[in-house]
Amino acid sequence: MEEIAGNDDASQRIVNCEVLVDNAPFSFEISGQFHWGDDEVLYKEKGNIISGRPWKNRGYTQLKLLNEMDSSSLRRSIKKVLLRIFKELRIHCDDRFTLEKYHHTIRTESLHQRVIGETSRLTGGDFGFDLPKLIRKISNELEAPLEIFNPLLNEEYIILRINRPHSLDMNPPHRDGYQDVWKDTLNIWIPIAGCTPQSSLPVIPGSHLWNEKEIYRTAVQGAMINNRRYHVPGIVKTRRGRLHMIRPCPRYGEALVFTPFLIHGAALNSQRDTTRFSLELRLFHGNALKKAGTFGLSSAKADVFQGLPD
Numbered sequence: 001m002e003e004i005a006g007n008d009d010a011s012q013r014i015v016n017c018e019v020l021v022d023n024a025p026f027s028f029e030i031s032g033q034f035h036w037g038d039d040e041v042l043y044k045e046k047g048n049i050i051s052g053r054p055w056k057n058r059g060y061t062q063l064k065l066l067n068e069m070d071s072s073s074l075r076r077s078i079k080k081v082l083l084r085i086f087k088e089l090r091i092h093c094d095d096r097f098t099l100e101k102y103h104h105t106i107r108t109e110s111l112h113q114r115v116i117g118e119t120s121r122l123t124g125g126d127f128g129f130d131l132p133k134l135i136r137k138i139s140n141e142l143e144a145p146l147e148i149f150n151p152l153l154n155e156e157y158i159i160l161r162i163n164r165p166h167s168l169d170m171n172p173p174h175r176d177g178y179q180d181v182w183k184d185t186l187n188i189w190i191p192i193a194g195c196t197p198q199s200s201l202p203v204i205p206g207s208h209l210w211n212e213k214e215i216y217r218t219a220v221q222g223a224m225i226n227n228r229r230y231h232v233p234g235i236v237k238t239r240r241g242r243l244h245m246i247r248p249c250p251r252y253g254e255a256l257v258f259t260p261f262l263i264h265g266a267a268l269n270s271q272r273d274t275t276r277f278s279l280e281l282r283l284f285h286g287n288a289l290k291k292a293g294t295f296g297l298s299s300a301k302a303d304v305f306q307g308l309p310d
C-alpha cells in the first residue's frame, strides 16, 4: 500500500481534532503520526462513477431506494442478523430487545467490541433481504454497473455500523479513497434505526475536490481514538480552516450516496438513550474490473483486513 509522502512531522503525537457538525463544535483526540499531503487531487473526474451526475461537485446525493414495506423488511432482517450474532457469542437478550436499545443489552465495551467484530464483515448471504435488487436499483439510478463483490478483496464487504449514544463509536474524519481497494467504489450509507440529525453521518460537501496539500492527517492504519486503531487515516485539520461538516440525514428508505473521496466521519451520536444503526455498502464500479486484474490482490486485502476494529 502506497502511503502519501510529504511528512513535516513524523513523530507520534496527540492532536485535538476540532470539527463543526451542523455548526455545533465537537472535538476529540486522535493520536498518530501526522503529515501534510502532496500537491495532488485524488478524485479523478474522468471515468468516475459520479461524473455526469448533477451532484458531482457536491460529492454526494440522497437516493430513495425502498418503500416503507421494504424498509421495514430490511430492518427486520438486520435485527435477525444481530440476534444470530448474539446467539453465537452467547449473549442473552429478551423478547423486548430493540435495535435502538442495543446499549441496554450490550453494556460493556469488551462485549460491544466482540459484536462489531462480527458486524463489520458481513456479506449478502447474511441477510434475508433481496440486496441484489437493491444494488440493481442503485446501478439503474446511477446508470453505472455497480457490484457488491469487490475483486480487489475477492469478496463482498458489508458493514453494519453500531453507534451507541455518547460514545466514540465512530471513525475520524477521513476519505475511504486513501485505501486503494475503495478508490473505484461508491459509498452507500443506509439508515436503519436511531438515525436523526443528532446521529446521522456527517460529510463535508465538495471536499473530494480538495488538494491533499491542504490536508493534515495520519497514514492508513495510523490513527488511534480512545486507544483503538483505525484502518482509515484520520484527518485533523486543513489549510481551509476548521472541518465544517453537515449531516444530510437521509430518511428511512433513502440512502446517502457518496464518492469515497468525500471527507466523512466523526458521527457522534448525541442522542440521550438511542443507539444508531446504519448499513454501509461499498459498491465496486464494474468498468474498473480490468484495472483490478493488474492490481496486487493479496497486498490490497492485507491492507484492509488486519483485525482492526473499524
Ligand SMILES: [Fe+2]
Pocket: 171, 174, 175, 176, 232, 264
Ligand atoms: Fe468511510
